Amino acid sequence: MDLGLNGKTALVTGAGSGIGRAVALAFAAEGANVVLTDLKQEGMDETLRLMRQAGSGEGATLIADAGSPEDHQRAVDLAVERFGGLHAACNNAGIGGETNPVADLSPEGFRKVIEVNLLGVFYGMHAQIPAMLRGEGGAIVNIASILGQVGWENSSPYVSSKHGVVGLTRSAALEYAQKGVRVNAVGPGFIQTPILGQDQAALDHLASLHPMGRMGQPEEIANLVVFLCSPRASLMIGGYYPADGGYLAK
Ligand SMILES: NC(=O)c1ccc[n+]([C@@H]2O[C@H](COP(=O)([O-])OP(=O)(O)OC[C@H]3O[C@@H](n4cnc5c(N)ncnc54)[C@H](O)[C@@H]3O)[C@@H](O)[C@H]2O)c1
Numbered sequence: 689m690d691l692g693l694n695g696k697t698a699l700v701t702g703a704g705s706g707i708g709r710a711v712a713l714a715f716a717a718e719g720a721n722v723v724l725t726d727l728k729q730e731g732m733d734e735t736l737r738l739m740r741q742a743g744s745g746e747g748a749t750l751i752a753d754a755g756s757p758e759d760h761q762r763a764v765d766l767a768v769e770r771f772g773g774l775h776a777a778c779n780n781a782g783i784g785g786e787t788n789p790v791a792d793l794s795p796e797g798f799r800k801v802i803e804v805n806l807l808g809v810f811y812g813m814h815a816q817i818p819a820m821l822r823g824e825g826g827a828i829v830n831i832a833s834i835l836g837q838v839g840w841e842n843s844s845p846y847v848s849s850k851h852g853v854v855g856l857t858r859s860a861a862l863e864y865a866q867k868g869v870r871v872n873a874v875g876p877g878f879i880q881t882p883i884l885g886q887d888q889a890a891l892d893h894l895a896s897l898h899p900m901g902r903m904g905q906p907e908e909i910a911n912l913v914v915f916l917c918s919p920r921a922s923l924m925i926g927g928y929y930p931a932d933g934g935y936l937a938k
Pocket residue numbers: 701702703704705706707708725726727728731752753754755780781782783784804831832833834875876877878879880881882883884
């Protein structure tokens with residue numbers, strides 16, 4: 689199925705690892721040009737190398753902090769200057785952050801997670817939407833989590849940030865529903881990426897929590913993101929779309 693993204697421009701935050709890398713590769717496979725942002729250059733270089741190996745769309749990288757409004761603006765400016773506009777964005781950069789019961793959490797730890805995971809999505813859309821409105825419109829997918837719908841012990845900063853992403857997504861979708869910018873959220877179950885650490889017993893336990901009996905792969909999230917950003921998803925706005933091996937169906 690041709691998703692109609694050939695020659696369009698997409699922006700992906702946190703594109704140097706895991707889900708962000710898979711999203712960038714999936715956009716590129718559709719022939720889209722991709723602006724990659726992340727905190728460090730190395731991961732983005734590897735994503736770019738994989739994009740080129742696949743012989744797909746063009747890429748450009750920018751070191752950018754998701755917690756910085758100015759960095760998001762620089763990323764959008766790069767998309768416009770290098771590729772002539774912005775049609776799709778995936779606000780994906782995120783951290784797990786401090787894990788503790790509420791009474792033991794440091795305020796700084798809580799604030800840091802909100803800054804990257806929630807404010808980062810706001811700053812992203814704040815810069816991306818005007819560029820899309822100036823052009824031919826566009827679509828945004830914000831990466832939430834199953835933990836944007838249910839709780840998880842000792843991770844209240846992360847859970848709060850992801851619930852916030854879902855609410856932010858719904859509100860933004862309503863605001864631009866008639867203006868040509870579609871906004872949706874995707875809710876991954878546990879996905880095999882570096883964010884989960886390397887403790888095999890813990891990873892096996894996480895896998896067992898999913899009715900399918902396994903964790904997801906980054907590509908299984910990327911497929912959904914790219915579809916939602918494509919004209920094929922023209923009626924879809926304000927949604928929370930899980931891709932979670934049945935986690936939330938329990
Ligand atoms: N892996 C999972 O189980 C899972 C489940 C649900 C949701 N998610 C969400 O998916 C997104 C991607 O996570 P992942 O699993 O690919 O993790 P990952 O750690 O593999 O990748 C995250 C990327 O974001 C970057 N990043 C972190 N802080 C940043 C900042 N301040 N500015 C810019 N970039 C920053 C990191 O450098 C890294 O390249 C996150 O928002 C995460 O919360 C992951």
